[in-house]
Structures are given as C-alpha cells and as structure tokens.
Amino acid sequence: MRRPLIVGNWKLHCTVVEAIALADSIRVAVGDPGPREVVIAPPFTAIYAVRGVVCGTPIGLAAQDAHWEERGAFTGAISPGLLHDVGCRYAILGHSERREHFAENDAVIARKLRAVLAAGLAPILCVGERASEREQGRAQAVVAGQLASALAGLSPEALPGTSIAYEPVWAIGTGMAATAQDASAMADAIRRQLAATWGDAAASVRILYGGSVSPANAGEFLGRQSLDGALVGGASLNAHGFAAIVKAAP
Numbered sequence: 237m238r239r240p241l242i243v244g245n246w247k248l249h250c251t252v253v254e255a256i257a258l259a260d261s262i263r264v265a266v267g268d269p270g271p272r273e274v275v276i277a278p279p280f281t282a283i284y285a286v287r288g289v290v291c292g293t294p295i296g297l298a299a300q301d302a303h304w305e306e307r308g309a310f311t312g313a314i315s316p317g318l319l320h321d322v323g324c325r326y327a328i329l330g331h332s333e334r335r336e337h338f339a340e341n342d343a344v345i346a347r348k349l350r351a352v353l354a355a356g357l358a359p360i361l362c363v364g365e366r367a368s369e370r371e372q373g374r375a376q377a378v379v380a381g382q383l384a385s386a387l388a389g390l391s392p393e394a395l396p397g398t399s400i401a402y403e404p405v406w407a408i409g410t411g412m413a414a415t416a417q418d419a420s421a422m423a424d425a426i427r428r429q430l431a432a433t434w435g436d437a438a439a440s441v442r443i444l445y446g447g448s449v450s451p452a453n454a455g456e457f458l459g460r461q462s463l464d465g466a467l468v469g470g471a472s473l474n475a476h477g478f479a480a481i482v483k484a485a486p
C-alpha cells in the first residue's frame with residue numbers, strides 16, 4: 237500500500253517569521269492527517285525555525301533542492317547532509333524552475349539524486365514536459381528521458397524511497413492544471429517504465445501530480461488510483477487551502 241504524500245513547495249516565499257506562522261497554521265489546520273503523509277518545503281533560511289514548529293507533529297520537512305557534494309569549495313551550495321542535519325527527510329530535485337532558471341540538466345539532477353540518497357534523504361524527483369513538447373505529442377517521451385537519466389543505475393533497494401512528481405511545465409503557476417485523466421495516464425506510463433527496469437520495486441514508488449493543484453481540483457487527482465499524492469505550490473501558502481488538499485487524499 238502506498239501512503240498518500242502531499243507536499244507543499246513554498247518556493248521563494250516567507251521570511252522566518254512568516255514561515256513559522258504559516259507552518260503553525262498548517263499544523264493546526266491539518267490536525268491529524270490520518271494515513272496521509274504531509275510534508276512542507278520552506279526556503280532554506282526558514283527550515284531550522286520551521287523544524288521547531290513541526291517537530292513532534294505529523295508534518296515532515298523537505299528541502300527544495302540539494303547540492304551533489306557533501307562538503308568543500310562550493311560557495312552558496314547546501315549539501316544533503318546539512319539538510320538532514322537540519323531536520324529534512326525529503327529533497328525536491330529537478331524542479332522545472334531549477335532546470336529553467338538554474339540551468340540544471342539531467343546529468344546534474346542524477347548526481348544530486350545519488351547524493352541525496354547517500355545522505356539518507358528521500359528524493360522527490362520532478363519531471364514534466366513543456367507546452368510545445370505536449371503539442372508535438374512528445375510528452376511521454378520527454379518524461380521518459382528525464383526519468384531514465386535521473387534514475388540510471390539506481391539499485392532496486394534505493395528505488396522505493398524515491399517519489400516521482402509529474403509536473404507539466406505549462407501547468408505550474410498558471411491555474412491551468414492538467415486533466416486528472418492526462419495526469420494519471422502519465423503516472424501509468426511512469427510506473428510501467430519503472431517496472432520495466434526495476435520490476436517489483438516499482439510498485440512502492442509514489443507518483444505525485446503537481447501543477448495548479450487547488451482545493452477545488454485536488455479530489456480529482458487524488459481520487460485516481462495511479463496518483464499517490466500532490467506537489468502543491470501556490471495553494472500550499474494558504475494553511476486552510478493546503479489542509480483541504482490534504483484531506484482530499486484518500
């Protein structure tokens with residue numbers, strides 16, 4: 237049984253004071269999440285403070301990115317070990333905003349994924365096609381390529397701890413979510429691809445949908461058997477909206 241996973245990606249939002257207040261409101265609004273796993277990803281600067289709020293609660297912490305090396309001359313970088321030390325259990329990797337604004341390619345993402353696993357964090361690997369790629373009928377091929385390069389050579393033991401977030405680029409922050417049907421068709425394709433390489437281990441990988449998930453549409457995605465959760469951007473900055481999305485998961 238795959239436990240539903242709802243992740244709030246706060247992106248570049250929240251001072252420390254704002255992050256503490258938002259995390260506390262989410263803690264109260266979510267209450268007992270039951271079988272669902274709830275994770276928030278504040279900006280790096282607020283993680284330690286937010287840890288104080290969520291420690292001992294069912295809410296977990298994710299980083300929005302992680303570097304591929306543990307230590308050394310990498311000015312500005314944050315390593316998976318430091319993120320583990322500060323209380324993170326997950327790291328979002330390969331987000332399309334990292335790919336676009338920070339020139340992250342598949343090779344970089346693959347290195348980060350291995351480093352994250354080595355530090356004992358669970359990667360949430362983001363994949364997704366651009367609008368033009370979908371129009372050309374290449375959505376599945378693009379996602380398959382991203383998946384294959386990020387996960388190449390991964391051991392079957394490492395795979396189940398990894399989650400995949402299907403986030404079509406055109407659906408992020410636009411209010412134009414994918415249809416639940418298209419999202420679950422992509423999730424099925426992803427699981428088939430994982431199963432072709434890793435066999436039974438693929439069955440425990442959680443596949444999330446992200447891109448304009450809201451309290452209004454969350455039920456459509458989370459009600460699909462092929463989707464095990466959601467990666468939520470904008471709507472995760474509102475405690476009640478985010479809690480409503482959590483509760484929409486089975």
Ligand code: 13P
Nearest residue numbers: 245408409447448469470
């Ligand atoms: P929105 O929910 O704001 O569309 O963002 C999705 C996302 O990028 C989550 O990582």
